Amino acid sequence: MALLLLSLAVLSQSWLPVFAQYDDQTKKTLSPPQDIRAFDTPSDGGGSLTVIWSPAPYDSAATRYQVLLSEGTTVPDPAAMKVVAEFPANQHYVRESKWPWWTKPATGEQHQFTMRNGRGVELKNGIAYSVTVAAVLSDDRGIAQPVQATPQPNWMNWNQINNLLLALLFGGIVFYAISRAGKREIFLRRIPGLDAVDEAIGRATELGKPILFLTGAHDMSDPSTIAAAVILGRVAKRTAAYETELLVPHRDPMTMAVCQEITKQAYLEAGKPDLYKDDSNFFITSDQFSYTAAVDGIMLRKKPAANFFMGAYFAEALLLTETGASTGAIQIAGTDSDHQLPFFVTTCDYTLIGEELYAASAYLSREPVQVGTLLGQDIGKGLILCVLGIGTILATLGVLLDVQWPQLFLDVFKDVK
Amino acid sequence: MIFLRRQVPLLITLITGLVFAAQYYVPHPTSEQILTSVTKWLQIIGGFALVLGVSSLFHVHAIKIRRKEAGWGYSFVLYVSMLGTIAVGLWSNGKEAIDGTMTAFGWIYNFMMVPLQGTMFAILAFFIASAAYRSFRARSREAAVLLIAAVIVMMGRVPLGEYLIPLSGDLSQWILNVLNASVRRAILIGVSLGTVALSIKIIFGMERSYLGGGKE
Amino acid sequence: MTRGGLGLFYIHHRSLVTVMSFAERMLKIDRRIIFLVIGLCTLLPLLYPVGLPIKISQEVRGVYDYIESLPEGSVFLLSLDFDPASKPELHPQSISLLRHAFRKNLRVVAMTLWVSGTGMADQVVTQVAREMGKESGKDYVFLGWSPGGSAVIMNMGQDLYGTFPADYNGKPTKGLPVLQGIANLRDVNYAVSLGAGNPGVEAWYVFGKDKYKFELGGGCTGVMAPGLYPLLRSGQINGLIGGLRGAAEYETLIGQKGKAIAGMDAQSATHLAIIVLVILCNLFYFSLRRQAKQQGG
Numbered sequence: 001m002a003l004l005l006l007s008l009a010v011l012s013q014s015w016l017p018v019f020a021q022y023d024d025q026t027k028k029t030l031s032p033p034q035d036i037r038a039f040d041t042p043s044d045g046g047g048s049l050t051v052i053w054s055p056a057p058y059d060s061a062a063t064r065y066q067v068l069l070s071e072g073t074t075v076p077d078p079a080a081m082k083v084v085a086e087f088p089a090n091q092h093y094v095r096e097s098k099w100p101w102w103t104k105p106a107t108g109e110q111h112q113f114t115m116r117n118g119r120g121v122e123l124k125n126g127i128a129y130s131v132t133v134a135a136v137l138s139d140d141r142g143i144a145q146p147v148q149a150t151p152q153p154n155w156m157n158w159n160q161i162n163n164l165l166l167a168l169l170f171g172g173i174v175f176y177a178i179s180r181a182g183k184r185e186i187f188l189r190r191i192p193g194l195d196a197v198d199e200a201i202g203r204a205t206e207l208g209k210p211i212l213f214l215t216g217a218h219d220m221s222d223p224s225t226i227a228a229a230v231i232l233g234r235v236a237k238r239t240a241a242y243e244t245e246l247l248v249p250h251r252d253p254m255t256m257a258v259c260q261e262i263t264k265q266a267y268l269e270a271g272k273p274d275l276y277k278d279d280s281n282f283f284i285t286s287d288q289f290s291y292t293a294a295v296d297g298i299m300l301r302k303k304p305a306a307n308f309f310m311g312a313y314f315a316e317a318l319l320l321t322e323t324g325a326s327t328g329a330i331q332i333a334g335t336d337s338d339h340q341l342p343f344f345v346t347t348c349d350y351t352l353i354g355e356e357l358y359a360a361s362a363y364l365s366r367e368p369v370q371v372g373t374l375l376g377q378d379i380g381k382g383l384i385l386c387v388l389g390i391g392t393i394l395a396t397l398g399v400l401l402d403v404q405w406p407q408l409f410l411d412v413f414k415d416v417k
Numbered sequence: 418m419i420f421l422r423r424q425v426p427l428l429i430t431l432i433t434g435l436v437f438a439a440q441y442y443v444p445h446p447t448s449e450q451i452l453t454s455v456t457k458w459l460q461i462i463g464g465f466a467l468v469l470g471v472s473s474l475f476h477v478h479a480i481k482i483r484r485k486e487a488g489w490g491y492s493f494v495l496y497v498s499m500l501g502t503i504a505v506g507l508w509s510n511g512k513e514a515i516d517g518t519m520t521a522f523g524w525i526y527n528f529m530m531v532p533l534q535g536t537m538f539a540i541l542a543f544f545i546a547s548a549a550y551r552s553f554r555a556r557s558r559e560a561a562v563l564l565i566a567a568v569i570v571m572m573g574r575v576p577l578g579e580y581l582i583p584l585s586g587d588l589s590q591w592i593l594n595v596l597n598a599s600v601r602r603a604i605l606i607g608v609s610l611g612t613v614a615l616s617i618k619i620i621f622g623m624e625r626s627y628l629g630g631g632k633e
Numbered sequence: 634m635t636r637g638g639l640g641l642f643y644i645h646h647r648s649l650v651t652v653m654s655f656a657e658r659m660l661k662i663d664r665r666i667i668f669l670v671i672g673l674c675t676l677l678p679l680l681y682p683v684g685l686p687i688k689i690s691q692e693v694r695g696v697y698d699y700i701e702s703l704p705e706g707s708v709f710l711l712s713l714d715f716d717p718a719s720k721p722e723l724h725p726q727s728i729s730l731l732r733h734a735f736r737k738n739l740r741v742v743a744m745t746l747w748v749s750g751t752g753m754a755d756q757v758v759t760q761v762a763r764e765m766g767k768e769s770g771k772d773y774v775f776l777g778w779s780p781g782g783s784a785v786i787m788n789m790g791q792d793l794y795g796t797f798p799a800d801y802n803g804k805p806t807k808g809l810p811v812l813q814g815i816a817n818l819r820d821v822n823y824a825v826s827l828g829a830g831n832p833g834v835e836a837w838y839v840f841g842k843d844k845y846k847f848e849l850g851g852g853c854t855g856v857m858a859p860g861l862y863p864l865l866r867s868g869q870i871n872g873l874i875g876g877l878r879g880a881a882e883y884e885t886l887i888g889q890k891g892k893a894i895a896g897m898d899a900q901s902a903t904h905l906a907i908i909v910l911v912i913l914c915n916l917f918y919f920s921l922r923r924q925a926k927q928q929g930g
Contacts, residue, residue: 044444045446155443155444161442174617218831253466253473254469282477288716289534315856321548322547338608340856341604347548355607369618373618377611380610381610453792456781456784457788460784460785463784523752534749535718539721542671554914564911564915574904576898586688
């Protein structure tokens with residue numbers, strides 16, 4: 001009996017403080033997230049708020065953060081606010097956001113969450129909202145004091161300031177190069193395809209056969225069609241001088257109208273306006289394969305001695321060039337459609353690859369504007385090469401040494417919205 | 418007249434070019450609305466361009482028929498086909514099928530347009546074979562390397578090739594993902610810079626060939 | 634030199650002449666013989682299929698895995714940007730994608746940027762929907778075509794209903810259950826463009842994903858696929874179904890054989906034929922070159 005009483009006394013006395021302590025601990029609430037800041041998400045069209053808060057010791061996969069939102073500046077009960085997002089507490093850091101370093105709102109260790117209008121969240125511009133963050137662990141919940149913010153549309157996307165500066169830099173380089181080309185002679189390397197233009201026209205003249213010139217599949221808004229039209233002007237000048245027939249079938253009526261003017265002008269400049277024929281430039285159809293069939297028919301019937309394929313092309317490229325090759329014509333192609341380059345290279349005598357087409361107008365005319373642009377492009381490419389080299393070295397260093405500072409350079413050349 | 422033909426288009430090009438280049442960096446809804454308006458106008462103009470295309474076609478072939486030029490019979494066939502398709506299309510309200518039943522327009526589309534277009538595209542397979550036979554010769558070291566890469570990719574892209582030479586699949590993937598992607602990227606960078614430079618010249622009026630005619 | 638030696642020399646010279654003229658003749662062979670070889674290589678496997686196993690590539694798996702990960706009711710936009718010319722390659726891709734999307738009970742919004750492909754696009758969407766027991770307006774909608782190409786994408790990014798006030802059958806798009814909660818492209822969970830040219834995958838990235846931030850996958854003809862690898866490698870598109878081979882891989886992934894798998898045997902035979910022709914032409918070329926050197930030397 002005594003032993004029983006003693007046991008009871010021990011049990012009732014000695015464990016009580018332990019249990020009491022445990023009860024106290026479970027009754028303690030999770031400390032709410034600290035240093036909450038909410039603000040209008042910068043560099044966007046509105047309808048978005050960003051909230052930042054400090055990391056906490058309890059940040060882990062077990063604990064969860066809830067982002068709460070309510071309209072208006074007064075919040076009678078933060079616990080009743082709408083939960084717009086919930087995620088593990090070891091996620092959503094500033095360092096994980098896609099923002100570049102010059103727009104990041106806080107240090108990398110801080111938490112960040114951006115709410116956007118849509119998908120269950122309604123954020124109207126100009127209306128104040130109360131935002132807060134709660135930490136949740138099992139039944140425990142710690143809610144921070146709400147803060148206010150108003151979403152607003154912004155006039156400038158600062159995330160893209162690097163893009164703007166690089167675009168302005170490139171524009172500046174092009175203008176500088178054009179002004180320099182006006183003052184002194186700039187060396188242009190020989191482009192074999194263009195040297196062959198005269199040869200091709202001469203051959204056609206000797207054989208008494210016409211020249212076929214195609215301007216591609218796109219309309220006049222495409223740079224490749226503009227380049228093709230410029231080259232047509234040069235070719236037309238030569239054909240006018242040699243009195244060779246020129247055939248220019250078109251897929252687009254507006255391109256045809258422009259090329260008619262260009263050809264007319266070329267004949268005028270060559271001193272042979274009476275030889276100009278309006279229907280040397282003619283419209284066939286806009287449909288890809290109907291056009292191809294028609295041009296193939298022209299090639300087989302008229303048997304031009306020289307075929308020029310300048311501009312953008314799609315699947316019809318091989319159909320055109322293979323038919324032309326079967327007639328024995330000399331073929332010169334120039335395209336920025338890289339998917340058709342293999343076919344042109346295989347079937348044509350000379351091919352202008354990619355921007356060689358754009359360079360062609362400069363090469364043929366030697367106009368300062370054209371040559372200067374070419375120089376500007378080459379300087380731009382040189383810059384890109386340097387950036388690629390430096391960037392690769394810095395990125396590798398960053399990984400090897402586990403440091404973040406190379407990202408400062410790399411972000412400048414990253415495309416962020 | 419020169420002012421209308423030259424200066425006004427150049428001014429329009431300058432203003433709209435600069436505005437819409439800047440628009441890219443302005444996220445404000447006003448900027449988005451301006452872009453939406455302009456793209457709607459582009460759609461409308463694009464629709465009219467179709468009309469322009471058809472009327473040009475009519476005009477060109479009408480002249481051919483009137484002058485009885487070589488091949489004018491085909492122009493007549495084109496006229497009949499075009500007018501017939503337009504009439505049938507309007508009668509069917511532009512629909513290829515109504516409640517699962519094929520319309521006359523659908524018949525023309527399925528039994529004339531689809532096979533004809535498919536045939537033209539299918540000719541490519543034959544042409545590439547004849548072009549390959551004629552031109553894929555190892556005339557130089559570079560051509561030999563190109564040839565070997567082409568053979569590996571051709572083998573690796575079909576089940577039979579992978580069955581005969583299992584390594585060809587992985588090799589062709591590597592060629593496509595590493596060699597091809599890097600070269601395409603380089604061409605893309607060059608072409609893009611060329612496009613940007615040409616766009617700058619057009620916006621600032623240094624390139625005017627799109628207006629037609631030469632220098633003044 | 635002995636008579637035998639002279640005789641051998643004569644035979645060797647004659648044989649070389651014969652070989653040379655044979656090589657020359659073979660190099661100048663009529664194209665139509667090559668066309669016949671290719672024709673037979675395409676036709677015979679279609680009549681007598683073999684059915685070799687198809688290895689799945691990471692590019693195609695990218696599209697498949699993403700659609701697999703989408704929860705039921707997600708919005709899947711499929712833009713069928715091709716015309717009948719590209720039907721053999723892109724039609725099987727569209728059928729597989731639609732079957733997959735309908736099987737996952739996604740809300741399918743189909744459209745096209747190519748006017749000449751409108752009828753074909755309508756047919757494929759209707760056919761697969763009927764096969765999978767889906768209802769127009771409730772489970773899917775075919776918006777049809779609108780002029781403008783990339784302008785359509787930009788307008789859809791702002792306001793889908795303004796760009797397509799009615800679907801292809803004339804039903805007003807506002808109020809359709811399948812489009813509930815979708816105001817513009819920002820509300821699309823996944824978009825795939827099956828492109829045969831321009832406008833196509835690149836236009837959808839530049840004017841769509843870049844601005845409106847939806848996930849984008851691509852499908853294209855075999856000849857265009859290498860050009861889209863830079864977009865794939867940089868993450869601008871999350872998957873790429875290239876040509877008939879890509880379509881066959883997708884059919885294998887969804888476990889439903891179709892025209893793409895059937896066509897792979899023909900493609901295998903044709904590729905092999907071209908490889909043999911190329912090897913032969915190089916053999917003849919080198920024998921001619923050697924002969925020319927020997928005669929010159």
